[in-house]
Amino acid sequence: MFSVPLSDDGAQLRPLEPQQAAEFLAHIDRGREFIGRYVGLPDVVEDLESSRAFLKSYAEKAAADAGRIYGIWTDGELVGGVLFRTMDVEQGTAEAGCWLEPSAVGRGLVTTAVGVIIDWAVEERGIHRVEWVVSAANEASIAVARRLGMTKEGVLRESYLRRGERHDIEIWSVLAPEWRARPGRGQPA
Template sequence: MYAISLGDDGAELCPLEPWQAAEFLAHMDRGREFIGRHNGLPDIVTDLESSRAYLQTYAEKTAADTGRLFGIRVEGTLVGAVLLRTLDVAQGTAEAGCWLEPSAVGRGLVTRAVRAVIDWAVEERAVHRVDWWVSSDNEPSIAVARRLGMTKEGVLRESYLYRGERHDEEIWSVLAPEWRAARRGPR
């Protein structure tokens, strides 16, 4: 299996596949309450069967070139993930997302991991636009969008029903020319 280094701290990004369902479930169990504050995945991945089914969905998306799921590991332990929830190469669009368990928060892992995934999407798959949809209440995720140089495009008021409560969703994005210019840095 391949892995992409995320820096000198032993963090790496690697694919998550159905055969890793037990490990994925253990990760979800460690972070269930924390991840579930803004992400519905802990309500979906509740046992080994649902864990395998979720990973299988992304294996099928990978095979169809319509999405990707990558685990974030620190010293070999799965602590989070970054995904391209959608990937439409013909249209040149993708939607990125992420989560972390509490032990991994505050280390810049998501920013580094999403940067690697956007680099891949833009440079290898010719994606023109990457979206980042986030609950307006999720300040850490909004901070990631800002650090990545994304632009806030708008707010969908009370558009996301989650655990019986309506939440506003913000849409952030970055376009390939902006991404490349920011990666080159100031001249």
């Protein structure tokens, strides 16, 4: 299994696989409320069976070249992750996303990790457009999009129903030529 360093203090990016279901569930349980403010992941991963099924679905996406999931580890503990929720190599499009538990917030790990996977998608898989779909209230995730040089394309007003409340969704993206023009793009810290 590969590992990509994300910081000088040993944080790593590695694939998340079905055999890590128990570790993944423990991670989601630690950050369930925090992660669940804007992301539906904690509503899907509720027990060991659903954790394994979720990771298995991404193993199947990876096998079909239709998505990927990676974990972020600090001090040997899973604390977050990044993914390509969708990936259409033929069309050259992908949607990236992330989540993080509170213990790892504010260290730049998500920005670095997403940069690594965008660089891989653009350079290795020929992806032309990477999208970032985010609740307009999720300021931290919007800040990641900005740091990655993405462009805000628009707002889908009240388009996402989350826990009984309607949210505006912002669409951000970066195109391959824009990504390649960024200095230091996709490089681990």
